[in-house]
Amino acid sequence: MSSLRADLEAAARIGADEHGGISRFAWTSELAQANAWLMERLAELGVEVELDPAGNVLGRWESGEGTAVLIGSHLDTVPSGGRYDGALGVVAAVDVVRRLKAEGVEPRRPVWVVSFNDEEGARFQTGMLGSRAFCGECDLADWRGRGVPEAMVEAGRDFAALPRAGRVQEVGAFLELHIEQGPVLERLGVDLGVVTAITGILGFRARFLGEANHAGTTPMEHRRDALVGAARAVLALRDAARARDDMTANVGVIAAEPGGFNVVPGAAEFTIDVRSPSPRRFGELEPFVRETLTAIADEEGLGLELAETHRKSPVELDAGLQDVLEEAAREEGATTLRMPSGAGHDAMVLAHHVPAAMLFVPSRGGVSHSPDEHTAADHCELGASVLARAVRRLVT
Amino acid sequence: MSSLRADLEAAARIGADEHGGISRFAWTSELAQANAWLMERLAELGVEVELDPAGNVLGRWESGEGTAVLIGSHLDTVPSGGRYDGALGVVAAVDVVRRLKAEGVEPRRPVWVVSFNDEEGARFQTGMLGSRAFCGECDLADWRGRGVPEAMVEAGRDFAALPRAGRVQEVGAFLELHIEQGPVLERLGVDLGVVTAITGILGFRARFLGEANHAGTTPMEHRRDALVGAARAVLALRDAARARDDMTANVGVIAAEPGGFNVVPGAAEFTIDVRSPSPRRFGELEPFVRETLTAIADEEGLGLELAETHRKSPVELDAGLQDVLEEAAREEGATTLRMPSGAGHDAMVLAHHVPAAMLFVPSRGGVSHSPDEHTAADHCELGASVLARAVRRLVT
Numbered sequence: 136m137s138s139l140r141a142d143l144e145a146a147a148r149i150g151a152d153e154h155g156g157i158s159r160f161a162w163t164s165e166l167a168q169a170n171a172w173l174m175e176r177l178a179e180l181g182v183e184v185e186l187d188p189a190g191n192v193l194g195r196w197e198s199g200e201g202t203a204v205l206i207g208s209h210l211d212t213v214p215s216g217g218r219y220d221g222a223l224g225v226v227a228a229v230d231v232v233r234r235l236k237a238e239g240v241e242p243r244r245p246v247w248v249v250s251f252n253d254e255e256g257a258r259f260q261t262g263m264l265g266s267r268a269f270c271g272e273c274d275l276a277d278w279r280g281r282g283v284p285e286a287m288v289e290a291g292r293d294f295a296a297l298p299r300a301g302r303v304q305e306v307g308a309f310l311e312l313h314i315e316q317g318p319v320l321e322r323l324g325v326d327l328g329v330v331t332a333i334t335g336i337l338g339f340r341a342r343f344l345g346e347a348n349h350a351g352t353t354p355m356e357h358r359r360d361a362l363v364g365a366a367r368a369v370l371a372l373r374d375a376a377r378a379r380d381d382m383t384a385n386v387g388v389i390a391a392e393p394g395g396f397n398v399v400p401g402a403a404e405f406t407i408d409v410r411s412p413s414p415r416r417f418g419e420l421e422p423f424v425r426e427t428l429t430a431i432a433d434e435e436g437l438g439l440e441l442a443e444t445h446r447k448s449p450v451e452l453d454a455g456l457q458d459v460l461e462e463a464a465r466e467e468g469a470t471t472l473r474m475p476s477g478a479g480h481d482a483m484v485l486a487h488h489v490p491a492a493m494l495f496v497p498s499r500g501g502v503s504h505s506p507d508e509h510t511a512a513d514h515c516e517l518g519a520s521v522l523a524r525a526v527r528r529l530v531t
Numbered sequence: 532m533s534s535l536r537a538d539l540e541a542a543a544r545i546g547a548d549e550h551g552g553i554s555r556f557a558w559t560s561e562l563a564q565a566n567a568w569l570m571e572r573l574a575e576l577g578v579e580v581e582l583d584p585a586g587n588v589l590g591r592w593e594s595g596e597g598t599a600v601l602i603g604s605h606l607d608t609v610p611s612g613g614r615y616d617g618a619l620g621v622v623a624a625v626d627v628v629r630r631l632k633a634e635g636v637e638p639r640r641p642v643w644v645v646s647f648n649d650e651e652g653a654r655f656q657t658g659m660l661g662s663r664a665f666c667g668e669c670d671l672a673d674w675r676g677r678g679v680p681e682a683m684v685e686a687g688r689d690f691a692a693l694p695r696a697g698r699v700q701e702v703g704a705f706l707e708l709h710i711e712q713g714p715v716l717e718r719l720g721v722d723l724g725v726v727t728a729i730t731g732i733l734g735f736r737a738r739f740l741g742e743a744n745h746a747g748t749t750p751m752e753h754r755r756d757a758l759v760g761a762a763r764a765v766l767a768l769r770d771a772a773r774a775r776d777d778m779t780a781n782v783g784v785i786a787a788e789p790g791g792f793n794v795v796p797g798a799a800e801f802t803i804d805v806r807s808p809s810p811r812r813f814g815e816l817e818p819f820v821r822e823t824l825t826a827i828a829d830e831e832g833l834g835l836e837l838a839e840t841h842r843k844s845p846v847e848l849d850a851g852l853q854d855v856l857e858e859a860a861r862e863e864g865a866t867t868l869r870m871p872s873g874a875g876h877d878a879m880v881l882a883h884h885v886p887a888a889m890l891f892v893p894s895r896g897g898v899s900h901s902p903d904e905h906t907a908a909d910h911c912e913l914g915a916s917v918l919a920r921a922v923r924r925l926v927t
Contacts, residue, residue, distance in 0.1 A: 349900070351806050357714055370763065383751055390786065394783065477745065
């Protein structure tokens with residue numbers, strides 16, 4: 136068994152839950168145990184190891200001079216998550232240092248391994264807390280309101296020290312290996328994805344207002360059925376996203392009121408999630424959603440309430456680093472696809488501060504955030520090899 | 532103030548609740564009080580009064596020979612209902628006897644006034660229990676499972692005696708005055724509706740099955756979105772009903788699963804209520820719904836579960852009695868519209884056993900089952916006058 140494989144299996148035993156998945160959340164004993172395990176692996180490699188004030192594990196191979204090449208991902212999980220999401224990028228980063236050391240490489244600049252804390256944000260609905268703190272984006276007021284200080288105190292940590300985790304200025308490049316969490320690579324039979332951009336996400340809560348009426352005695356032409364408006368919105372959003380290759384749309388939550396089988400819905404409330412990795416397209420999404428729903432409301436004689444609930448702008452990844460990854464993949468004999476990421480990652484935080492890039496390996500069936508998450512062993516090894524080759528290129 | 536008006540107002544005070552509505556349910560003290568009030572009014576008119584084994588109030592003006600002309604409606608209500616639904620038909624029936632007696636009419640056949648128990652079925656989800664028992668349709672096993680025996684014991688009544696309420700064989704015709712509970716008469720400016728048929732109602736619980744997926748990483752063309760199927764069904768049913776003048780359709784309840792804003796719905800469950808007063812159209816509804824949803828499931832790559840939840844066949848009302856009501860209305864100078872009823876009524880139970888007909892008065896804004904339910908005083912008087920004229924025609 137390869138060292139990478141052994142490390143993946145060892146990590147998967149930490150926080151294994153009763154559902155066959157893995158549950159490791161920020162400032163819990165499960166994540167602390169995984170961090171301790173990682174720090175032992177890093178210490179074995181002779182690098183400087185620390186748990187920073189934000190709960191990020193850093194393994195600093197201080198060598199040469201200048202800014203570091205940072206590699207890694209995260210060890211926290213969603214509830215009952217899989218063994219690859221985050222963990223693969225961390226153990227691959229360890230493997231890169233192991234390989235370079237075995238090859239006798241003497242980097243001309245530092246190579247740092249990182250496991251960012253709380254990428255998933257499952258415990259406090261925070262998300263990327265560790266990478267944000269590392270990048271100096273300390274949203275203390277928001278985090279305080281979500282129970283983070285209490286959890287840190289319980290774990291023997293100091294909330295007020297979070298800003299001291301900021302040291303992105305010592306980094307010159309960030310590379311993250313991650314599972315795709317989608318079906319594209321598998322379906323196309325491509326080995327690796329070189330990520331071009333991380334999608335922007337725009338969320339709304341929409342509510343059509345009609346008139347609740349008796350479903351038997353109200354003639355069809357006199358109804359103002361709010362659910363008809365919502366149904367038209369579901370289809371209009373789906374059709375628009377299908378017609379564009381740089382947009383997705385989803386309605387994942389819906390309810391009709393008052394909610395009687397024999398009552399015409401007087402109100403219908405639903406969520407909207409629209410995404411695009413293209414800054415131009417992303418800029419069009421808000422007016423598109425608003426105009427589409429307004430037109431439906433007008434045509435159906437409905438009122439409309441539309442509230443934006445969240446917005447994350449798309450982030451384009453570094454073109455030079457994409458070339459480095461693609462060239463490394465070519466040298467390893469791997470096929471690649473340039474593709475956007477439809478999910479968020481720590482790299483989208485880092486990319487605002489330093490050149491950043493991501494490498495995807497295929498997810499079987501596109502499944503993730505599930506115990507069924509799986510990536511073939513060969514693809515894990517290939518991803519780590521390409522990452523090692525890219526890092527060697529950047530530091531020699 | 533007319534006697535009719537005074538009776539309506541007196542009845543509205545019984546069971547008045549804290550929401551400004553009226554709540555009178557089967558075998559409660561509120562309905563018992565209303566029944567007692569009604570029996571006093573009937574006794575004042577010198578007819579034979581009884582509370583039958585099913586809780587129906589009967590006022591029998593025994594005169595002449597042969598089968599009785601039965602007139603009336605119900606005094607039970609929905610929770611926080613209005614003052615006209617049911618009660619108008621009961622007090623109008625009392626008023627008919629009062630008028631005929633005042634005019635010195637000596638009927639050649641009996642005239643019976645009835646207030647059927649538990650038409651709304653609000654307390655036990657029974658519905659038309661009183662008229663069913665009166666017609667010998669005693670569904671004892673079903674009623675037992677809903678708590679009816681316990682409620683009857685508590686009210687000092689005998690559940691096992693329910694079948695003894697059956698005496699429809701003594702009735703030769705049934706006439707029911709009722710509010711429309713819809714907007715048609717008001718919108719057309721017509722005084723009265725002569726009901727041609729009572730709609731058939733077919734209910735389903737439908738469930739489309741797709742695949743839950745990440746709303747960001749799953750390309751649009753690879754999604755099997757169950758809510759898209761439900762949205763198409765909502766619109767297909769609405770469009771079909773709009774295109775036919777003898778059909779209504781409603782989706783009043785809907786939910787997507789797992790119900791995350793960023794998760795493509797793997798399942799979508801919703802109710803379907805389709806109605807038609809036409810026996811031919813009604814017969815087409817089940818295959819229409821099944822074929823429409825099956826086609827959507829096929830086109831969207833979804834599974835489909837479709838379960839019928841309830842079915843009430845349409846009932847055509849007696850053509851001869853419709854003519855009597857229309858002629859009586861003409862003689863009173865009232866305009867009329869032949870129209871189906873989109874809601875169920877005791878008359879649909881009676882119509883399976885004896886010639887039955889219904890007369891509608893306009894509902895302001897089409898509103899009912901609400902404290903805002905209203906019918907103009909002139910329309911109430913007109914309805915009672917036409918009913919009296921029709922009864923006189925049938926008994927002299």
